[in-house]
Amino acid sequence: MSPILSVRNLSRNFGAIKAVDDVSFDLAKGELLALIGPNGAGKSTCFNMLMGQLRPSSGTVQLMGKNIAGMQPRKIWRMGVGRTFQITATYVSMTVVENVQMALISHHRRLYSLTSFAHKLYRDKALALLETVGMADQADRHCAVLAYGDLKRLELAVALAHDPVLLLMDEPTAGMAPRERIALMQLTADILAQRGISVLFTEHDMDVVFAHSHRIMVLNRGQLIAEGTVDEIRNNRQVQEVYLGGGTLFKAAEDDAHA
Amino acid sequence: MGLFIAQILTGLANAGALFMVASGLSLIFGVTRVVNFAHGSFYMLGAYVGYSLMQALPGVAGFWGAILLAGLIVGVIGVIVEICVLRPVYRAPELFQLVATFGVILVIQDLTLMIWGPQDLLGPRAPGLKGIIRIMGEPVPQYDIALIAITPFVAIGLWYLITRTRVGTLVRAATQDREMVGALGVNQSWLFTGVFFLGCALAGLGGALQLPKGGADLLMDFSILGAVFVVVVIGGMGSLPGAYLAAVIISILNVFGVTYAPQSTLVLMFVVMVVVLMIRPFGLLGKEEVAGEHGQTGEPERPIKPAGPRIRLLVTTLLVILALLPLYSGNFAVVLVTDIMIFCLFAASLHFMLGQGGLVSFGHAAFFGGGAYAAALLVTYASTPMELALVLAPVSAGLAAIVIGWVCLRSTGVYFAMLTLAFGQLLWSLAFQWGDVTGGDDGLVNIWPSAWASDNTVYYYLAFTLCVGGILLLRQAAHAPFGYALRAARDSTRQAEATGINTKRVQWVAFTFAGTMAGLAGGLFVFSKGSIFPNELETARSFDALIVVFLGGVKTLSGGWVGGAFFEGAKDYLTRFEYWRLTLGLLIIFVVILGPEGIVGSLRKAGERIGLLKTPEDAT
Numbered sequence: 001m002s003p004i005l006s007v008r009n010l011s012r013n014f015g016a017i018k019a020v021d022d023v024s025f026d027l028a029k030g031e032l033l034a035l036i037g038p039n040g041a042g043k044s045t046c047f048n049m050l051m052g053q054l055r056p057s058s059g060t061v062q063l064m065g066k067n068i069a070g071m072q073p074r075k076i077w078r079m080g081v082g083r084t085f086q087i088t089a090t091y092v093s094m095t096v097v098e099n100v101q102m103a104l105i106s107h108h109r110r111l112y113s114l115t116s117f118a119h120k121l122y123r124d125k126a127l128a129l130l131e132t133v134g135m136a137d138q139a140d141r142h143c144a145v146l147a148y149g150d151l152k153r154l155e156l157a158v159a160l161a162h163d164p165v166l167l168l169m170d171e172p173t174a175g176m177a178p179r180e181r182i183a184l185m186q187l188t189a190d191i192l193a194q195r196g197i198s199v200l201f202t203e204h205d206m207d208v209v210f211a212h213s214h215r216i217m218v219l220n221r222g223q224l225i226a227e228g229t230v231d232e233i234r235n236n237r238q239v240q241e242v243y244l245g246g247g248t249l250f251k252a253a254e255d256d257a258h259a
Numbered sequence: 260m261g262l263f264i265a266q267i268l269t270g271l272a273n274a275g276a277l278f279m280v281a282s283g284l285s286l287i288f289g290v291t292r293v294v295n296f297a298h299g300s301f302y303m304l305g306a307y308v309g310y311s312l313m314q315a316l317p318g319v320a321g322f323w324g325a326i327l328l329a330g331l332i333v334g335v336i337g338v339i340v341e342i343c344v345l346r347p348v349y350r351a352p353e354l355f356q357l358v359a360t361f362g363v364i365l366v367i368q369d370l371t372l373m374i375w376g377p378q379d380l381l382g383p384r385a386p387g388l389k390g391i392i393r394i395m396g397e398p399v400p401q402y403d404i405a406l407i408a409i410t411p412f413v414a415i416g417l418w419y420l421i422t423r424t425r426v427g428t429l430v431r432a433a434t435q436d437r438e439m440v441g442a443l444g445v446n447q448s449w450l451f452t453g454v455f456f457l458g459c460a461l462a463g464l465g466g467a468l469q470l471p472k473g474g475a476d477l478l479m480d481f482s483i484l485g486a487v488f489v490v491v492v493i494g495g496m497g498s499l500p501g502a503y504l505a506a507v508i509i510s511i512l513n514v515f516g517v518t519y520a521p522q523s524t525l526v527l528m529f530v531v532m533v534v535v536l537m538i539r540p541f542g543l544l545g546k547e548e549v550a551g552e553h554g555q556t557g558e559p560e561r562p563i564k565p566a567g568p569r570i571r572l573l574v575t576t577l578l579v580i581l582a583l584l585p586l587y588s589g590n591f592a593v594v595l596v597t598d599i600m601i602f603c604l605f606a607a608s609l610h611f612m613l614g615q616g617g618l619v620s621f622g623h624a625a626f627f628g629g630g631a632y633a634a635a636l637l638v639t640y641a642s643t644p645m646e647l648a649l650v651l652a653p654v655s656a657g658l659a660a661i662v663i664g665w666v667c668l669r670s671t672g673v674y675f676a677m678l679t680l681a682f683g684q685l686l687w688s689l690a691f692q693w694g695d696v697t698g699g700d701d702g703l704v705n706i707w708p709s710a711w712a713s714d715n716t717v718y719y720y721l722a723f724t725l726c727v728g729g730i731l732l733l734r735q736a737a738h739a740p741f742g743y744a745l746r747a748a749r750d751s752t753r754q755a756e757a758t759g760i761n762t763k764r765v766q767w768v769a770f771t772f773a774g775t776m777a778g779l780a781g782g783l784f785v786f787s788k789g790s791i792f793p794n795e796l797e798t799a800r801s802f803d804a805l806i807v808v809f810l811g812g813v814k815t816l817s818g819g820w821v822g823g824a825f826f827e828g829a830k831d832y833l834t835r836f837e838y839w840r841l842t843l844g845l846l847i848i849f850v851v852i853l854g855p856e857g858i859v860g861s862l863r864k865a866g867e868r869i870g871l872l873k874t875p876e877d878a879t
Contacts, residue, residue, distance in 0.1 A: 051757065074759045089754035091747050093560040102747050106759040111744040112768065114736055118743040119564065142562055158758065 002065070004029050004166050004198045005050075010059035010069075012045055019045040021222035023059070027166070027198050032189060034209045035202045037219035038242060043202040044086070046219065047170050050200070051083050052076045063166065082159030083168040087175075088151040090143050095119075096154055097139040100126035103161035129157045132191060149180040156188065160195075167192070169201035173208055181205055185212045210234065218242065261395030266518065268394070270511030272403035272472070275410035276302075278506035279465035280483060281490040282417060282499055283458035289434035289497035290454045293345060293356045294673065296802065297363040298487060299480035301459045304367060305333045305466025306475035307375050310382060313470070319386045326467040333463025334456045341455040344848055346448065351855035354619055358809040359851045361802055364480060365844030372477060373838065379477075382470030402471050409468070414503050417461075421499060430454060434497055485684055485798060489532045492677040495545020504543060525688030529681040533666060536678055540670045560814045565738055569872075581723065585716040593719045594787075595831055600726040601783045603823035606807040607730045608776035610819025613808055615742050616769050617749035621676045622683025623777055623804050625663065628796030629686055630656035630778025631785040635703040636696070645709040649725075649782045656778020657771050659686075664770035668763055680798060687796035702792035706785050722783050729776050730820050736772065737816055745769050810850055812857025821859050 003026035012020045020042040027033050037043055048054035050061055052073040061069040068076050077083075091099050104122035105111060130136045133153040138146070146154065152172065159167055172188065173181035189212045192199050203209050209216060209230075216233040218226040226236045233239055284298045312325035344359050388405050391398040421427040433440045433450055441447045466479070473479075490509055494501025509528055516524040535543060566574065581600075585593050605627050612618045633655035637643035643651070667678040690697045697703065712718050736742045747755040748762035755762050785791045794800065803826070811822020829846060833839040854861035866872035 073756045074761060077757055077759045083757050085753065085757075089751040089757075091750040091754065093562060093746055093750055094743070095562045098562065098743070102743055103758045105740045105743065110740050111760060111765065113740045114732075116740065117565065117738050118740045119738070121740065144560075158754070161758070 003027055004031075004064060005200065006062040007050070008060045008062070010046070010049060010056055010061065012042075012049060012054065012057045018222045020049065020056075020219075023219070023222075023224050025217060025224065025227065027200055029165075029198055030192065030196050032192060032199045032212060032214045033201070034213035034216045035200060035219060036204075036206075036209055036216060040221075041219040042222040043219055044170065045222075047168060047202060051081070051168055077162070080162070080165040081168060082162065082164035082166070084152070084155045084159050084170065084172055086170040088148070088155050090151055090154060090158075092144040094143055095140050096135060096143055096146065097123065097126050097130060099143055099154055100129050100157050100161055103158045107162040126157075126161070129160055130154075132160065133157045133187060149176050149184070152176060152184060153187070156184075156191075160191065160197075163195075164197060167197055167199045167201075169199060171202050171204065173203065173205055178207075181208050182211065188212070261397040264394060265397035265399050266514045267511055268399050268403055268407065270514040271410075271507060272400075272406040272510075273469075273514065274503075274506040274510035275406045275413075276465035276469040277483070277486060277490055277510055278410060278503050279413060279461045279468070281487045281494070281502045281506055282414075283461035283465075284487055285491045285494070285497055285499070285502050286430070286454055286461075287458040288491070288673070290430055290437070291345075291349075291451050292437075293360065294354065294676075295360050295458070296357055296484070297340070297360040297367065297480075298458070298462055299482075299484035300364050300367040301333050301337055301462035302466040302483055302487075303371065303475070303477070303479040304336060305329050305463030306382075306470055306473075306479060307371055307380070307466075308332050308463065309467030309470050310375075310380050310475050313383050322383070322386050326464065326470075329467035330460045330464035333466070334460030337459025337462075338452055338456045340459075341452050344852070345451075345455075347852045348855055349451075351851070355809055355813075355851070355855060358806050359848055361806050362844040362847035362851065365840040365847070368477065368480065369838045369841035369844070373841075375475075377477065380475040382472070382474040385471050388471075400472075406468065406472075410503075413461075413464070414499065418499055426453070481799060485680070486528065488677055488680060489528050492674065493532050493535050493542055495542030496673060497546075498542065498544040501542055501544030523688075523692065525692055526685055529685045529688070532681045533678065533685075536670060536674060537666065540674060542674075563737060563816055578727065581727075582720075585719055590715055593715050597715075597719050597722045597787055598784075599824055599827045599831075600722050601780050601787065602807075602827045603820040604726040604729045604783075605777050605780040606804050606811070606823035606826075607733050607819035608773045608780065609804045610808045610811070610813070610822075611733045611736065611742075611776070612745075612766075612769050612773040613805075614813050614816070614818060615737055615749070616745045616766055618766060618770065619672075619676045619805075620667075620679040620770075620801070621798070621805065622679035622681070622801050623773070624796055624798070624800035625679070625683040625686045626656040626660055626774035626777035627781040627784070627804075628690070628791075628793075628800065629659050629774075630781030631791045631795055632686075632690060632697065632703070632781075633778070634782045634785045635706045635791045638706045639703050645707075645712065645786055649779075649786070652782025652785075653775045653778035656781065657775035659778075660771040660774025661767075664767050664774070668767055668770065680801070683796065683798055683801050687793055687798070690793040690796055697793070700793065702790055704790040706791065707789050708786045712786075718787065722787065725779060725783060729779055733776060733819075734816060741765075741768070806847065810847065810857055812859035812861075815857065815859040815863065818857050818859050822857065825858060 005027040008024045010020060010023045011018065023046060035043055035046065045054065049056045049069070052071050052075070055070045059069065060067050063079055063081065066079070068079065091102060094102065098119060101118065101122050104125055105118060108122070110121065127136055127139055130139050133156050135150065135153050135157060138150065173184055176184065185208045188199065191197070213230065215229060217224055218233060218239050220242045225242065226233060226239050280298060280302045284295055287293060287295050309325050309329035312328050313322055316325050340363055344363060345356055348356050348359055385402050385405065388401040391400050392404065421430060429440065429445055429450060437447065486509060490502055490505040493508065494505035512527055512531060513524060516527045581596070584596055609620065609623045612620065630652035634648040634652040637648045637651055663682045667675050667682065670678055691699060707713060708718055712721050744760055744765045747760060748765050752762050807822040807826045808819050810826060811818030830843060833843050836842065850858070856864065863872060
């Protein structure tokens, strides 16, 4: 089966720095793929290119056969890609359910309508989405007073609003309590199993990564240094060195260069 | 060649005062985030205080001493204003402070009038510098040369203060991140006060320094404000070298403008500003504004919902009272309420893009006056009937908004505000200086409604229908998906763009919609008055609308028209007294301090407290 997302030779330079250097990978339907790496490895740069915030210096990003590299975020979203942010981005002047309704209104292309009441549009669908992430009981609360973990779940509901084929999650559990983290990723895993959505996510919490991902990629200094199943990555020497850090890192890189 | 050089020298001399006022404004904005509308007033005070001191102090030492003292005294006045007026409202919503500074403008205007009287004062010449020198045969006043020499010293002194001293380090740090500076144990209150002192002292110094060239009059405050904003924006907010460079450019441009293109002097400056901002959106030497730098203070905005039965009943009652007005009151009240309703529509249109979209426009009068002028020109030159003119007025204003919005929305925040101000001034100077077509200062007169609507009562009902209809339409738009999309773009551009919303386009449409509605108000206005003058396009008119929206309550749905009714009503009542500006200014300052959430916001709070309105479960 052809992959949902197919990235080839993706690179991005900031001046002389290669933030992302020749990254290639595929994401299959229904797969939960983790992208990990130490701080500054290029995860966010990589993500921003996939979602259109940043234009790649070179390389292609194919979504179901169409190149989306360099497209604007809103165009990519319309092609069926949802995303959640590392730092939550919600509409604080609206209620929880209205946040979801907003995405639905946009999906149904009724943004410029003047004749209807926004808070009545697609409310049932929005409530159903909130039900999926366990937020239905808070539907009519003011978004500004939500706890951070709830905001994360709300964002997930918003990202699911247009029935995406692919979900990009940038550190979905950042800033959450440990128990909440496990719960949120379990929820995500359940949802994609139900709906057949593919997910690419970055994460710092290894418990979360090892517990839920089907496959893991490791990025270091802009380059993919390893890729494989949970066990393979866990036992990969180079990955261990990257994460345990210290002088070994530089030595490993040197050895690599000579190898 | 001689003339050319003489003109450049005049321009450089004029740049001095402009630079001092602009650098003061820029400093104050950088540190406190207050857009100090009253800065022109401090400049004016500097001139008047300097004048009085020069009368009292004799000789050369007296003259220069008077200038320095004037700066100090104005600085102290600035401190008093900061402590009494601004300190209580720093925690209010962003930009709310500018309403307070507008109140300060009015108060200072009337106090100056009380103390120094209405006549223009001719500044004394500088002792020892009364003559002229000849440069390549052209006369150049000696005082100009002195000014050219002094300004760099002030600039370098300021530069030294900012870049080389501990105080300067604090100021620069606060400009970049005031929360962090506070967290490091710096007493922010006194830092703010100190910067206010410095900024106002500079303005006062500028005012006193230009006395021998320009004297002192009561219109100085507004006349310099436009140029100062332009200088600050062209130079780049917060950049002192930028402010100096821009002050020189603008002053020289003005001198040459007067000689070679006297018809376009007023427009020139703003054209330059628009061009600069199109190429460099953050000014010549300015840095890009970091998103989210203006921390949202105050309570987060509440979700909106359609009015409950009680509010609906209240509004319906009010509308019925209004509709029956001609039956129980005289002609005077009918005309007055017509004016108020028109102003309410104007304010509500600004409130829509400001409150829902977060788009702070300093030039909304462009569309109000633009619509009015469109109608007036159509009637004057094409004998267009009123009905058609009332359709074409909003259409023309809307078309203008499409163009202006396209340019302005390339920038954000303060730069957006300044661009709108520039376009407002542009239209104003067009109306003012293109006398052959617009009648210039004499305006266009004899623009009366069609025969059927010429009766005050009939026109009242026409205005009632269109204004109430317009306001309801704006309100409906706020509840409709369009209003939500606009708020989404404001709340989180990132999320909105990531969920398929073209935020710029949504804002552009909203800008056009608001402009169209303001144009409708303008059309109604011109037929109500029978005439139109350039002052309807003035910056002061834009400020009126802005003040009203903030007074009414930005974070409420009805803030626009409620504020409009309150302000216009209060103004009508107060203008019967001699010192009405003073009273109105104090009233504004009191409302700002007592109810930083605006009239509607405060009423809502009060209503919730006494249990008349339901408290949202989440409110604390």
